[in-house]
Amino acid sequence: MDANMTFEQFRDHYNSEEVCAQTLFSIRWPEGFRCPRCEHRQFYRVQSRRLPLFECRSCRKQTSLIAGTILEGSRTPLRLWFQALFLHAQPQGISALRLSVVLGTTYKTAWLICHKIRHAMSKAETSxxxxxxxxxxxxxxxxxxxxxxxxxxxxxxxxxxxxxxxxxxxxxxxxxxxxxxxxxxxxxxxxxxxxxxxxxxxxxxxxxxxxxxxxxxxxxxxxxxxxxxxxxxxxxxxxxxxxKHLQSYLDQFCFGFNLAQDNTNPLEFLFRYCASTRTLNYPALISRDDRSAHHKRNYFSSLKYAS
Structure with missing residues (x-):
């Protein structure tokens, strides 16, 4: 992936689900398909769903293209996910509100996409x-x-x-x-x-x-x-x-800074990590510990006793 592409050029290139599916396949399995259960390389391609399934010829396990990635369970088209990844790989990032306008989705969908991408960035930083x-x-x-x-x-x-x-x-x-x-x-x-x-x-x-x-x-x-x-x-x-969510944004800042220092293509690196990071579901996201009410209570209590 060319890091020098403009958003318009990127969007025009990845303008269909088929092109995006082929690209995601090559990113997820750069050396060819490998069954997650038995590691067999031969497979049948099942086209009965929106995204293809890959059935192992040895153990018959079916694997979705997006299973085991941050896209797992998402109904959002791949081309919109690709656009979101491109925009998150830019130095300035993008807010969920702005992303919802660009992609034409609801704010909730854009917000969840943003946090799933940041989840992959956090995993990259932890390693x-x-x-x-x-x-x-x-x-x-x-x-x-x-x-x-x-x-x-x-x-x-x-x-x-x-x-x-x-x-x-x-x-x-x-x-x-x-x-x-x-x-x-x-x-x-x-x-x-x-x-x-x-x-x-x-x-x-x-x-x-x-x-x-x-x-x-x-x-x-x-x-x-x-x-x-x-x-x-x-x-x-x-x-x-x-x-509540500050740490994931700090991880995003560090992710971009560190890749810039390494002269690494942030778009390609982000795609690879998103294709190998398990998704963050909505219940886990909203259940993050929020201590702001605790701080507020302690702070104003201290002012009361000080006076």
């Missing part, structure tokens, strides 16, 4: 650890108008980690929300930084420096600037994000 020279710094998304020592519901503490070379150039980043158990008011506890390192830094890393104090003299300013850049992107492209 890669920070290596080499690693620097970690605290950050924040969403600043209250009247800062206090208590955390405002619109203030989300973050940790950003980066792989850096000897010239302090950043090649890979991870930005993560901090859970309530690792926060003391608006400050990140040492255990929070320890968990970040355990989960996102390669165990072989020897050169690592972590700063969790907001006003430390040893702050890593390039990381602070990247946090601000991510915040500006979230506010400009999506008009701000709440705590």
């Amino acid at each position: 890669k650890l920070l290596t080499g020279i690693v620097r970690v710094n605290c950050g924040v998304y969403g600043r209250p108008y009247n800062p206090t020592i208590y955390r405002h519901p619109q203030e989300h503490p973050l940790l950003i980690g980066a792989t850096m070379d000897n010239d302090c150039q950043i090649s890979c980043i991870k930005i993560k929300q901090i859970s309530d158990e690792h926060l003391s008011y608006d400050r990140i506890t040492p255990m929070g930084s320890h968990d970040f390192v355990q989960q996102h830094v390669d165990p072989s890393v020897a050169d690592i420096h972590v700063v969790i104090q907001k006003f430390s003299l040893h702050r890593h300013w390039p990381l602070i600037q990247l946090c601000k850049r991510a915040s500006n992107w979230l506010n400009y492209s999506f008009n701000g994000i709440g705590a």
